[in-house]
Amino acid sequence: MTPNTSILDKLVYSYIHRKKLNKLFSRMTTHVLESSLETILIYKKIDKIQVLNHMLTKIPNTKLKFHEKIISYIYTCWERLVKENGYINIKETLEQLNININLDNLKIEEKSTFRLKDFKEIYLHNIKPLNCQITKKENKENSIKFCPVRPALPELEGKLYGLCLEVEQPEFTLRIFGILDSDTLRIYRSKLDINILYDDLKEKFNLKKHDIEPYVESISYRDLLVYETRQLTNHYEDNIDVC
Numbered sequence: 001m002t003p004n005t006s007i008l009d010k011l012v013y014s015y016i017h018r019k020k021l022n023k024l025f026s027r028m029t030t031h032v033l034e035s036s037l038e039t040i041l042i043y044k045k046i047d048k049i050q051v052l053n054h055m056l057t058k059i060p061n062t063k064l065k066f067h068e069k070i071i072s073y074i075y076t077c078w079e080r081l082v083k084e085n086g087y088i089n090i091k092e093t094l095e096q097l098n099i100n101i102n103l104d105n106l107k108i109e110e111k112s113t114f115r116l117k118d119f120k121e122i123y124l125h126n127i128k129p130l131n132c133q134i135t136k137k138e139n140k141e142n143s144i145k146f147c148p149v150r151p152a153l154p155e156l157e158g159k160l161y162g163l164c165l166e167v168e169q170p171e172f173t174l175r176i177f178g179i180l181d182s183d184t185l186r187i188y189r190s191k192l193d194i195n196i197l198y199d200d201l202k203e204k205f206n207l208k209k210h211d212i213e214p215y216v217e218s219i220s221y222r223d224l225l226v227y228e229t230r231q232l233t234n235h236y237e238d239n240i241d242v243c
Helices: 007-033 039-061 064-085 090-096 116-123 155-161 195-205 209-218 221-226 229-239
Strands: 127-136 143-147 162-169 172-180
Touching (some): 007 039, 007 064, 039 064, 064 090, 064 127, 090 127, 090 172, 143 221, 155 162, 155 172, 172 221, 195 209, 195 229
Antiparallel strands (some): 127 172, 143 162, 162 172
């Protein structure tokens, strides 16, 4: 706002953004409470949200000329909160951090179940982010992939469904650590191109589909995403007598 902005405009600005921030804090609180983190860590995160929310509630008691600066400061703190906790899903997290991923010419690993179409339609919505890391660096190419989290995320849910989305863009690298939908009904899993794994297994071991089907069906949705096809093939060799 400019120095000539009317008092009414300033009041409207203050009201709209206080209402918006209050809603963001409320949804963030729910997001944190539903996360698979240790209880003491959840309480610490909730405390940070409450401190900002308390600051927000005090704004009407301050002089109008300070409202914009305080709101701007709270937005800066909000961005830090989103990086620390993620927010709802990947799509909303990216929006809150004002990050635009260039999906043109993205490099995807060969023989992978990952498809760009699925990223847009599924993965932006079925992963609950718990932490975001943004590193400013020059990358030679655009790439995107899922990878395991080491050490594993806390609690049983984190160990079973935790994963990392790594995106390399020309000027930065983004890593989002989160929890993948458990996919109890195997709806998402059914959309993966499992034939890539079947073909790799048949090529290496010269086995028919019905021989390797029990192994493929035993692989979790998360593992099909985070491990390369050849890693899953080698795992078959390590754990099953193919003779």
